[in-house]
Structures are given as structure tokens and as C-alpha cells.
Amino acid sequence: MYFDYLNALVFASVGFVFVFINVIIGSIIRPRRKGTQGLEVYECGEETLGDAWIKFDIRYYTVALVYVIFAVEIGFLFPVFGVFGDIVSGQTSTIGNLALVHVLVFVVVLFFGLVAVWAKGDLDWVMTYKAREWEPSRPRRLPLARTVADLEEEQSATDDPSGDDTDEGTTSEGAEAPATA
Amino acid sequence: MNLMALEAATTGNAFTELLGGIAPEGTPTWALWLGAAGAGVGILVAFVSLVAMFSVWLERKVSAHIQCRYGPMYAGGWHGWAQTLADGVKLLLKEDMIPLGADKPLFMLAPALVLGAIFGALVALPLAPGFFFADVNMGLFLILAFSSLTTIGVVMAGWASNSKWSLYGAMREAAQVVAYEVPLGVSLFVPLMVAGTFSLTEASAAQSGWFGMHWFIFQNPFMLPAFIIFFIAALAETKRAPFDLPEAESELVAGFMTEYSGIRWSFFFMEEYAAMFLMSAVGAVFFFGGYHSPLTALFPEEATTGLLYQLVCAGTLIFKSFVGVFVMMWLRWTLPRLRIDQVMSMGYKYLTPLALVCVLGAAIWETIFA
Amino acid sequence: MDDKLQKPFYAALGVITLGLLGWGAASAGAQGIAFGLFTALTLGGSLICVWERSVVRSAFSLMGTFTGVAGLFLLLGADFLAVAQILIYVGGILALILFGVMLSPPDLAERKLSRVLGGLALMLGAVAWVGSKVAGTVAWATTDELPEPTTKVDEIGVAFLDPEGYVVPFELAAMILTVALVAAVYIARRKASDLTDPRAEERA
Numbered sequence: 001m002y003f004d005y006l007n008a009l010v011f012a013s014v015g016f017v018f019v020f021i022n023v024i025i026g027s028i029i030r031p032r033r034k035g036t037q038g039l040e041v042y043e044c045g046e047e048t049l050g051d052a053w054i055k056f057d058i059r060y061y062t063v064a065l066v067y068v069i070f071a072v073e074i075g076f077l078f079p080v081f082g083v084f085g086d087i088v089s090g091q092t093s094t095i096g097n098l099a100l101v102h103v104l105v106f107v108v109v110l111f112f113g114l115v116a117v118w119a120k121g122d123l124d125w126v127m128t129y130k131a132r133e134w135e136p137s138r139p140r141r142l143p144l145a146r147t148v149a150d151l152e153e154e155q156s157a158t159d160d161p162s163g164d165d166t167d168e169g170t171t172s173e174g175a176e177a178p179a180t181a
Numbered sequence: 182m183n184l185m186a187l188e189a190a191t192t193g194n195a196f197t198e199l200l201g202g203i204a205p206e207g208t209p210t211w212a213l214w215l216g217a218a219g220a221g222v223g224i225l226v227a228f229v230s231l232v233a234m235f236s237v238w239l240e241r242k243v244s245a246h247i248q249c250r251y252g253p254m255y256a257g258g259w260h261g262w263a264q265t266l267a268d269g270v271k272l273l274l275k276e277d278m279i280p281l282g283a284d285k286p287l288f289m290l291a292p293a294l295v296l297g298a299i300f301g302a303l304v305a306l307p308l309a310p311g312f313f314f315a316d317v318n319m320g321l322f323l324i325l326a327f328s329s330l331t332t333i334g335v336v337m338a339g340w341a342s343n344s345k346w347s348l349y350g351a352m353r354e355a356a357q358v359v360a361y362e363v364p365l366g367v368s369l370f371v372p373l374m375v376a377g378t379f380s381l382t383e384a385s386a387a388q389s390g391w392f393g394m395h396w397f398i399f400q401n402p403f404m405l406p407a408f409i410i411f412f413i414a415a416l417a418e419t420k421r422a423p424f425d426l427p428e429a430e431s432e433l434v435a436g437f438m439t440e441y442s443g444i445r446w447s448f449f450f451m452e453e454y455a456a457m458f459l460m461s462a463v464g465a466v467f468f469f470g471g472y473h474s475p476l477t478a479l480f481p482e483e484a485t486t487g488l489l490y491q492l493v494c495a496g497t498l499i500f501k502s503f504v505g506v507f508v509m510m511w512l513r514w515t516l517p518r519l520r521i522d523q524v525m526s527m528g529y530k531y532l533t534p535l536a537l538v539c540v541l542g543a544a545i546w547e548t549i550f551a
Numbered sequence: 552m553d554d555k556l557q558k559p560f561y562a563a564l565g566v567i568t569l570g571l572l573g574w575g576a577a578s579a580g581a582q583g584i585a586f587g588l589f590t591a592l593t594l595g596g597s598l599i600c601v602w603e604r605s606v607v608r609s610a611f612s613l614m615g616t617f618t619g620v621a622g623l624f625l626l627l628g629a630d631f632l633a634v635a636q637i638l639i640y641v642g643g644i645l646a647l648i649l650f651g652v653m654l655s656p657p658d659l660a661e662r663k664l665s666r667v668l669g670g671l672a673l674m675l676g677a678v679a680w681v682g683s684k685v686a687g688t689v690a691w692a693t694t695d696e697l698p699e700p701t702t703k704v705d706e707i708g709v710a711f712l713d714p715e716g717y718v719v720p721f722e723l724a725a726m727i728l729t730v731a732l733v734a735a736v737y738i739a740r741r742k743a744s745d746l747t748d749p750r751a752e753e754r755a
Contacts (some may be wrong), residue, residue, distance in 0.1 A: 008304040008327075011300045015297035022273070022433045028271070033457075034456075037370065039278060040417055042440060046300070062739050065362055065732075066732065067360065069735070071362070072724075074367065075635040078319075078321075079704045080708045080721075083708035085375065085376075095712055098714070100544055100545065102721065108541075110729055112729060113728065113729035114732075116733050120737075123525070124690045318703070322634045327637070329637070333611070333614055336649055340607055355650070398728060526647025
């Protein structure tokens, strides 16, 4: 057992190191050109506005929450189903068909949980939250090229109040927040 | 070196055995293990690189022919077979760019994490009866765990880039993989029940009967729906179309890898193709007979330890995996991309309940008929 | 944390890692190296977690902690627990933490050196206190080799379904998971309503 997992560990570290080896080889053999133009964050040719480290939407959180529960369930059921066939055929245990009842109860109970969450509408994706405008409580360390607030001042009152958030619906420091009426 | 002495003597790993046959008497076991690990590592790196290179070439060819084009035709001569090789050299020679606003350490760490996870997952895959890197007792569970590790690498890449495109792509990737890991795991309970083992080696060996067609997919009526669910979830796990929202090029530029270029970028590509291959291989092992086919059944009993048999077995599994990879490529040019809310509702509202129903049905079937 | 302290901190971390690896190799050979590696991952991950200024970096560093703990489980012969640890903690809980962290304002929290050091001292003190209480009373099993693990994952599966084994806890786990699912999602939904713009009415 230890040998097999050791192999897994060795291979994972090889994959890890492989990347850095290639990067180093590349840095040795490639021609050197210095320039800063390419180092800007890509924004479709426009000047880069602010940074992307924004407050993200809660709907992703719900998805991950449901996953954690089901990951634990998978963890419980994996060993059970690995031996299920042997148990019901009476090879490894004397429980026999009672095993089916136990498994049925387990899965059906979890199924009810899924149904309950579904019925409450928590599995629905499109829930339009209006995000609160966020202001940094302390001055930020990272340099900002130009904040969204600057931009809004420049093109004052051109915002459409019905600004929809069809996609992720996140706000980049109030970029998509409802405009003040 | 008691840790290795314990195992190296008992393992059926082909490299250890091969080296044990060649090495002079009295070679310490740790040297044998080191040799076996070295050979395994060399083979694995070469294998993953070859699979990725061939897959990239295949992808370009398949997409070209579906669109009535030729695709790459010049590099190397015959149908542009060396195109990926040339691309690889080009990528190695490209400028190594890290955006100014990026989180530099995480930016450099992310591709390594992603590739390390996929290499670790490939350990559990047996290509032929004696041709495996490690006979992990819980191979399937290990593959699931390692493939969930790649998600963290992708989120890291997206966040460290400090680009809006990257962040959106990374968050979508995380949400999507998290949502589809559930039906993936649950649908695999069905073959697990039939196989009675987590080890991919044992599962492959169990499917040899009746001209090598004693495949799990024929063992239980719930296997086919389980496979369909598995395949859809595998598409989402490997971020292939129609689930390629994390790198949707028409809306997110390149998703989480927008800021990556050159050799660093190529590792994400390598991971994607290795993951496609791995998922197809897991499907082949747990649904379609592993390395068994009528061709391997032709070998008489005493020939099944020979090298030729091993090679035919490995060829069979690789062929089956590439059939899966081809179907994934075919789907990419057939189906339009889904929306994020469609992806999410499909994962939790349709695939997960269906997979649970499949598992219950299969459990009842196993109890009554098997 | 002050950026000037960044380099010394990571240098110290590297020294600690090397020290652990060397100590493991010297005292217990190959499995000592493995133990040193996993300990370094666990400790390093958690130290970076309290050190780093950016919360997201802190969250990512937890990955090292979780993986290291999985490795320690593995060395104890609990391979199922180790893989489950990676699947659930790194795949699930870490993703959850990342989403949670990204929910909070992306402010770079200042961490005062005195506070970090104070926390560290407190932690070391607690460990020393518990250690001094436990040291004499527990008979630690020591061994030079890792024994072949006796519990296989198949036995776990059988024990889960055995009426004389753990079938009641197994079914209870299903109930608890269901309750947790419904409740957690409910709480998350309540939080979601907080997200609606509080100044919307004023504006209207």
C-alpha cells in the first residue's frame, strides 16, 4: 500500500517539477527581449481598469455548500458499494439482503434533502441579487490604474438604471450597481 | 529503507519485476525501487506528452474535417503530423510573461499544481495486466480526489492573473466542477457495485470472460444510463464543450488562462488533454471492458504473460480511450455552449437525481438477479 | 504584514522544512522523510495562512495543510481517510472557503506582527501545556517500520452495513447530512437577502 501511494506522490511531484523545469529551460534558450507593453492585463485593447479582485457572488457559495454535503455522502457510499455485491450474495457477510434496505434508506434520506433544497428554489441559478456598493475600509496597497469611480465621474450620468446582471452579476466596486436616481 | 523493502518485494509492478530480473543478485531494494520509479517517471512524462501532442493534432484534424477543411498539412510531411511538435518548440521559445498586477507566486504555482494533480491521478490507470505504475487499492477514489485538486489550481490561476476574464472563468470552473463531481461520483457507484472493487487493475481483470466481452456495461440494465451520466459529467469535469464555459473564447477571451502565454499556457492545455484521456480511460475501464476485447481474448492462456499480449492490451485500452476523446471532440463541433444557469440546473436538478435513481435501481437489480 | 518581513518569513519556513526533512531522514529513514514532508506541509500551510496579508492567499495555503494532514493519515495506515480528506477538504471545503473569502470585501487586511507573534506564542504555550499534562500518562507506541495496515476499505464498507457494526451511525449520518444540507442552504439564503442594496429605498 505505501509503495503505491508513494508512487502517486512521486508522480504528482514530478508533474509539479516538470512545469518549473520547462519554464527554466525555456528561459535559458529563448531570446531575451525587454518590454513592458505585454505585461498589462488584457482588457480587449482598452486601458486596464482597476484590478479584478472583487467581491464575488453568493450563488457560487450555495453550489459549493451543496457539494460538500454530497462529497461526504460519496465518501460514505464508496466503501459500501465496493462491497455491496459481495454482501448481498452472502460472500463476505451474513447481512444479506438487509444491506439493500440500509443502502436504500441512506440514499432516499439524502434524496429528500436534495428535493427539499430544490423545492425551496435554492438550486435555481438565476436569482438577481442587487449588490451593495463596496468601499474599502482602508487604503489599498495595490496600485490601481484608474478606479471605476473615476470613470463614472468622467462619463457622468450616462449609466442606465436598468443595468441588468445577466451573467455572474458581480460588481466591480459598484460598476454594475444600480445607479443613483 | 524498511518502507520500500516492505512493498517492493511484493508488488507486481512490471518495472520492479523487470529490474529485479536484470539487476545483479544482492542489489538493495531501494535501488530497485529508485530504478523502477525513474523508469516509471520517464515513461509517464513521455506518455502524457505524447497523448497531449497526439490529441492536439487530432483535435485540429477532427475540427477541420467537420468543417470541410484540411487542418494542418505541412509540418512534418504526412498530414502535418509534426504540427504539435513545432508548436511546442515555438511555445518554449516564447516570451514568459507575468502581468504586472498579478499575484506572481500564485501565478507561477497554478500550472504546476494543475499538472501535478493530473500526473498523480494517472498513477492509478492500468494499461495492461502487468503494466501499471501503482496498483492503488482505491484507484477510482484517488482519481476523483486528484481531479478535484485541479480545480483549486484553476481557481488559483484565475485569481492570480488579476484579470476580469480570468476570474470569471475560474469561478465558473470551480462552480461547474463542484456541481458535476456529484453525478460523476454517484454514477460510478453502479459499475463499482458490479465490479466489487475500487482498483482499476482488478476491475479490468474481471472483464475478461466470453471473448473478452464480459464488459460491465452488459451486466446490469442500469449501466447504460449510468454511463451516459458519467460521460456528461466527465465532459463538464474536463471543461469540454458544451461545458467549456471556463474558457469560453467567444465571451471570456480564454477564461482562466487569458493571462497565460507561452510554455506556462501549454501546461493547462496538456492537463486538459490528459484529463480527457484519463476520463475516457476510466469510462473504458469501468464500463467497456478495460484492456479486454475479442482481440485480447484470442491469446491462449499461457501467452497472457508475454510482452506481446501486454502490448495488445495496452493498445486496446489506448484505442478505447481515444474513441472517447474523439467523441468529446465531435461533440465540441456539434453542440452549442450552455449557459451557466443551464449548466448548474443540469448538474444538480437532472443528473444528480437521475444518478441516484440509477444507483438505487442497480442495487435492487444486484440484490434480486445477481 | 510588512512586505520587508516577507522574505525572512519564507526563508525561515524553508529552513524549518529542510530541518524537518533532515530530522525525519536521520531518525526514521524513508518514512521519516515522508513524515517530515507532510508535517512541513501541514505546519507551513497553516503558518502561511496566518501570515499572509491577502485572505485569498491564506485560503490557498490551507491546501497545503489539508494535503499534509491527508499524508499523515496515510502514514498511519488510513488510506481511505487520506483520500477522503483530499476529496472532501481540498475539493469541497477549500472551494467553499474560497467562495466565502471572495464574498467578503477584497480588502487586504493588515496583520500586526505583534498580533501574529502573540498568537503563535499562545499556540505554543497551549501545546506545551497540553503536552506536559499528556506526556507522562499516555504510552506512545513507537516503531521503526510502518506496519502493514490491517483495516482495508472493504472492511469499512462491511462495517457500515453490519447491524452489529456501525449501521445506526451510518443511517444517522444520512439524516445529519440531510439536515445540514437544508439548514446550511437556508442560512446561506438568509445571507443572500442581506446582499440586497440597503440604500435602495433612500434612492427611490
